[in-house]
Amino acid sequence: MPSITELTIYPIKSCAGIALESAELTEAGLRYQGICDREWMLVDLQGQFLSQRELPKMACLRPTIQDGKLQVSAPGMPLLHLPCVRQEQQMTRDVLIWDSELNAIDEGEAAAAWFSQSLGIACRLVRFAADAKRFASNKWTGEKQVPTRFSDGYPILLISQASLDDLNHRAQSQGRSVVPMNRFRPNIVIDGIEAFEEDYAASYDIGDTIQLKPVKPCPRCPMPAVDQLTGEVKENPVDILQSYRANPIVDGEITFGMNVILEKATTNILRIGDVVDMPIAF
Structure with a gap:
């Protein structure tokens, strides 16, 4: 039977992920010890979001969660400790992520200096504000209004192990190196299905308690x-x-993995080893 083999949360957009044994499932994505997926983000001084597209060194910024607190390491830098309790009267700033303009919490001068030195570029660390609202595109979610934070567009990304194995088999046949799953930065990895079978699912059902719905190829x-x-x-x-x-559903773009939303849940915990029933859409 198909099952979940990896769960990963990315507290800071485009920085390293944290592998988990279990995670809370919310409409806006995974959460662990009160810390949410893509809850923080780096921006330039104009408020434009930064990512590994321009700054591949962001991959070396490694958050960890200790007793509900976030700390970040980077080569040659002391540990940065970020308070997770929101402070009163924190400074805010306008930020831009793709076509979304938001008011976000600025995490202050010490965090800005640490990340600026780590990356060699002036930047600020911002946090998704408690009262901020950002939603996935209704073009793909239909009438359902789906919240997300600083993800590229959707709260959860799911990929099957077989899809990566297929890609790596093709890579090896061309004399190229295999790549690990973390290159594609999924939140959920499932195993026990055929390569790219996740593309054709009507839903991903975990017991009778959780139903995830694929909405857009990634x-x-x-x-x-x-x-x-x-x-x-x-x-x-x-x-x-x-x-x-090349996927005609998204105008011929190259896709790998499925963007997923929470359709229904009577419990909210996902665990490694959870069995996934995957009815095929017709």
Whole structure:
């Protein structure tokens, strides 16, 4: 039977992920010890979001969660400790992520200096404000209004292990190196299905308590070229996908993985090993 084999949360957009044994499931994505997926984000001094597309070294910024607190490490830098309790009268700033303009909490001068020194570029760390609202595109979610934070557009990304295995088999046949799953930065990995079978699911059902719904194939940008351990830009596995993963549903873009939303839940915990029933859409 298909089952969940990996769960990952990315507290700071485009920085390293944290592998989990279990996670809370919310409409806006995964949460662990009160810390949400993509709850923080780096922006330039004009408020434009930053990512590994421009700054591959962001992969080397590694958050960890300790007793509900977030700390971040980077090569050659002291640990940065971020208070997770929201403070009164924190400064806010306008930020832009794709076509969404939001008012976000600025995490202050010490965090800005730490990240600016780590990356060699002036930047600010911002946090998704408690009263901020951002939603996935209704073009794909229909009438359902789906909240998200600083994700590229949808609260959850799911990929099957078989899809990665298929890609790596093709890579090896071309004399190229295999790549790990973290190049594609999913929140949920499932195993026990055929390659790309996740594309054709009507839903992903975990027992009788949780139903996830795929809404949009995930178009791929240059980020999978970034080695998530070193921050180095290497051969892009998307080059291989171009030969067989152009998807007419998204105007021929190269897709890998499915953007997913929470359809219903009577419990809110996902665990490694959870069995997934995956009816096929007709």
